[in-house]
Amino acid sequence: MRSNEAFINAILNNSPIVFGAIDLENEKWIWRSTVTDSGDSFTGYTKAEMEAFEKNEIEIIVHPDDQKRFMNDIDKLKKSSLDEPVESVIRIKRSNESFVWVRVLHKTYEWDCEKKPLKAALVCEDITERVAVQERLKDTLRRLEEISHKNSHEIKAPVESILRIVSLIVRQNNIGTHNKLLIEHLYKSVQKLESIIVSINNLK
Amino acid sequence: MDFNANFIRAILDISPVYIGARDLITDDWIFRSGVHGNVDELTGHTLDELDAHMDDEIEFLIHEDDRKKAYDVFEKVKEPNCDKPVELTCRVLKQDGSWMWTRVIHVVYERDEDKRGTKVAVIAEDVSDQVTIERDLKEVVKRLDEISYQNSHEVRAPVASILGLVDLVLMQQNLTRKEEMLFECLYKSVEKLDSIIKEINTLSS
Numbered sequence: 001m002r003s004n005e006a007f008i009n010a011i012l013n014n015s016p017i018v019f020g021a022i023d024l025e026n027e028k029w030i031w032r033s034t035v036t037d038s039g040d041s042f043t044g045y046t047k048a049e050m051e052a053f054e055k056n057e058i059e060i061i062v063h064p065d066d067q068k069r070f071m072n073d074i075d076k077l078k079k080s081s082l083d084e085p086v087e088s089v090i091r092i093k094r095s096n097e098s099f100v101w102v103r104v105l106h107k108t109y110e111w112d113c114e115k116k117p118l119k120a121a122l123v124c125e126d127i128t129e130r131v132a133v134q135e136r137l138k139d140t141l142r143r144l145e146e147i148s149h150k151n152s153h154e155i156k157a158p159v160e161s162i163l164r165i166v167s168l169i170v171r172q173n174n175i176g177t178h179n180k181l182l183i184e185h186l187y188k189s190v191q192k193l194e195s196i197i198v199s200i201n202n203l204k
Numbered sequence: 205m206d207f208n209a210n211f212i213r214a215i216l217d218i219s220p221v222y223i224g225a226r227d228l229i230t231d232d233w234i235f236r237s238g239v240h241g242n243v244d245e246l247t248g249h250t251l252d253e254l255d256a257h258m259d260d261e262i263e264f265l266i267h268e269d270d271r272k273k274a275y276d277v278f279e280k281v282k283e284p285n286c287d288k289p290v291e292l293t294c295r296v297l298k299q300d301g302s303w304m305w306t307r308v309i310h311v312v313y314e315r316d317e318d319k320r321g322t323k324v325a326v327i328a329e330d331v332s333d334q335v336t337i338e339r340d341l342k343e344v345v346k347r348l349d350e351i352s353y354q355n356s357h358e359v360r361a362p363v364a365s366i367l368g369l370v371d372l373v374l375m376q377q378n379l380t381r382k383e384e385m386l387f388e389c390l391y392k393s394v395e396k397l398d399s400i401i402k403e404i405n406t407l408s409s
Binding site: 004006007008009010011013014015016017019023040085100103105106107108109110119120121123125130133134136137140141142143146147151154155157158159161162165166168169172179182183185186189190192193196197199200 | 207210211213215216217218219220221223225284289309311312313314323325328329331333334337338340341344345347348351354355358359362363365366369370372376381383386387391393394396397400401403404407408
């Protein structure tokens with residue numbers, strides 16, 4: 001397809017992905033699609049802020065727990081003579097101090113004559129929402145699991161004990177008519193309780 | 205930035221989104237990424253299969269429940285002065301017969317003298333995983349809500365009634381020591397049950 005500025009702008013301005021190119025030798029950005037003269041619309045940093053942390057960008061914007069892993073990934077990319085994509089899932093800090101989860105893919109597209117990687121293309125996708133939904137799902141499933149355990153194990157013991165005691169009371173010969181009525185109600189309530197607990201267990 | 209061929213090839217190879225351009229006059233693709241050999245990577249269909257359905261592409265590729273939405277989007281991008289991205293989330297038929305949730309963004313980038321779109325840039329992404337996980341979460345939350353409702357309403361009622369009845373019995377003066385012991389044991393068991401139910405309520409709320 002013939003290169004067309006309007007088409008490229010339409011793609012770059014509306015894609016949910018950040019596209020970029022990095023100079024692997026000098027560890028510098030060559031270009032990224034979200035950067036304009038006013039700054040980076042993805043991270044929120046101004047041009048001046050970006051220039052200030054150009055030398056130690058990873059230490060400043062990558063979450064401390066993800067830095068080592070990310071540096072290893074970049075090293076892998078720099079040492080590989082192949083053009084295999086290298087993937088990293090990391091948190092990066094925005095100018096408002098919040099962290100976003102991103103999935104970054106790098107692929108070398110220029111080598112020197114000794115096959116040493118020089119430049120890599122990059123795509124970066126914001127996956128914060130996806131990670132949050134996954135975390136919520138995990139947490140809800142864990143809670144369901146715990147409820148399931150409590151309903152089928154912990155609740156069982158007192159319900160069985162209540163049923164046993166009520167049966168013992170029913171077997172007493174000298175219960176008055178009034179008490180007999182109360183105990184009948186008691187027995188019905190326990191049976192109702194048991195059936196509800198069984199129905200809750202069937203929900204899971 | 206010099207968008208040289210190697211760079212563009214590398215970007216298209218690793219991009220999770222598929223990029224294309226469509227001619228709105230001929231309703232035909234000008235370009236689309238993700239085509240390897242004769243196969244469209246996103247759907248798995250061969251280009252021959254897709255070409256054979258050029259005239260009924262929407263009926264062939266888009267789930268019948270999403271077709272109206274798709275037609276509306278294609279009409280919208282042809283309207284004069286359509287200068288905002290138009291988004292469509294729909295199910296697309298894959299070659300293996302399964303449906304893939306796809307999010308497609310359309311952006312007009314070329315217009316005629318009446319300001320009607322003639323060419324549109326297309327950005328498509330497979331969002332099936334996202335849709336599945338959101339649906340799973342909705343289902344699990346619904347189950348948790350049901351349990352929460354049952355625990356706090358239906359389970360609490362008989363427990364409260366048992367506690368009340370045992371209380372009534374224990375208030376009587378004419379119980380034998382054995383009866384008193386049995387009812388006290390009963391009370392303790394119900395109390396224990398009540399505390400577990402409260403724990404479950406905390407977990408499910």
